[in-house]
Amino acid sequence: MRVAILETVKTSGGFEQEFDRLIINELKKQGHEPVLFLPENSTLPVDFKIPIEYMKGGQIVDYEGAGKLKKIWLSIQRERRRINWFNSAYEKACAHDVDAIMLTTATYRYLRSLHKSRLKDSPIPVIFIFLGVNPQEKPKFLEQARKCQSYKNIKLKxxxxxxxxxxxxxLNVELIKPPVLLPEGIKVNPVLSYKEPIRIGFFGHYRKGEKDVDGIIQAFLQCHLDRKAELVIQAAPTSAEDRQDIEGIMAKYDKESSVHFIKHKVYGKDWYDLLQSVDVLFLPYSNTRYLYNWSAVYFNAFALYKPVLATDVLNPEILKEYRVGKEVDLKDLTHLSKQLYEFLHDYKKMLPTYEKELQRINQDFSTESFLRSLLS
Structure with missing residues (x-):
């Protein structure tokens, strides 16, 4: 099959493009021919090394650096252009230039645009991929999804x-498993080996009040396992206030040999190399949206064969089904310290179990089965 990826978003963060790359690589692996549909006069920060065909209707609308009022105007402009891009894609569908079209990070707004375009009557499958639907967006999603029920070739995944x-x-909404996310160019060893110190990585942008970094460090130090384990923290602030706060925390623990700080933002391959450099990933997420939206870093961890420390709001189905780490309680630091101690104390004897269960996750959430679910 010749399958088009219609990309209408350009971000500096990179997840959208990494997700596209994963799908494109798997399409090639399974013998399909991927092609990129891109709005006219637009570029992406990555080169997928596949043919590009351009959609009429204007270039990608970029929100970066826009204020509140400008974002409102840009969102209106983006929706108008999206309808034009969909109409252009419809022309290509009618010409049978491709056998299927995918939109890889859709929202209910895409369906709102679809109703106003000719693409709803596409003669070939048009596959909209939604990365989870949270309770706040669910009524809007359902309203738009129900309007799509008469469109025979519109697939909502x-x-x-x-x-x-x-x-x-x-009945036109299909639920599918997300895929493990193996970054391009990163080598993975699926055989877990024990070495000391056990390196626990706690990465991401620092926002004051969002993650209790000071409390987590205290809980870790109270384990009194400094020769056995070390905590590696990315301390990349997002504002001047955040910078002042995290600099105070770094100064407080400056002489702790088992606590290390990375003081800058990391992107692209350097980010994945950072994930690869530790033995365990600590993901202290507290936002309840991760009950509904799966975490890219979580699924990076599985693809990289890293055991995890995670909260009860971070895709809790995983730790209920697979023994790949430990659930931790951030609300009670004494309890957290006990949980960290137990995890580190049992880490060596648990490695064969973690290895076996990570292999199972990589099979159950493989990119191969993910693509089959998309194309079915």
Whole structure:
């Protein structure tokens, strides 16, 4: 099959493009021919090394650096252009230039645009991929999804670990498993080996009040396992206030040999090399949206064969089904310290179990089965 990826978003963060790359590489692996559909006069920060065909209707609308009022105007402009891009894609579908079209990071707004375009009557499958649907967006999503029920070639695929649609009677919505996310150019050793110190990585942008970095460090130090383990923290602030706060924390623990700080933002391959450099990934997420939206870093960890320390709001279905780490409680630092101690104390004897279970996750959430679910 010749399959088009219609990309309408350009970001500096990179997840959208990494997700596209994963799908493109798997399409090639399974013998398909991927092609990129891109709005006219637009570029992406990555080169997928596949043919590009341009959609009429204007270039990609970029929100970066825009204020609140400008974002409102840009969102209106983006929707108008999206309708034009969809109409252009419809022309290519009618000409049978491709056998299927995918939109890889869709929202309910895409469906709102679809209703106003000719693409809804596409003669070939048009696959919209939604990266989870949270309760706030669900009513809007359902409203738009129900309007699509008469469009015979419009496929709505929601990547999720749970079924929140049991009683909603939306037969055109299909729930599929998300894929493990193996970054390009990163070598993985699926055989886990023990060495000391055990390096625990705690990465991401620092925002004051969002993650209790000071409390987590205290809980770690109270384990009194400094020769056995070390905590590696990325301290990349997002504002001047954040910078002042994290600099105070770094000064406080400056003489702790088992606590190390990375003081800058990391992108691209350097980011994945950083994930690869530790033995365990600590993901202290507290935002309840991760009950509904799967975490890219979590699924990076699985692809890289890293055991995890995670909270009960971070895709809790994983640790209920697979023994790949430990759930931790951030609300009670004494309890957290005990949990960290137990995890580190048992880490060596648990490695064979973690290895076996990580292999199982990589099979159950493989990119091969993910693509089959998309194209079915």
């Amino acid at each position: 929601v990547t999720t670990l749970r079924n929140d649609f049991k009683n909603d009677n939306v």
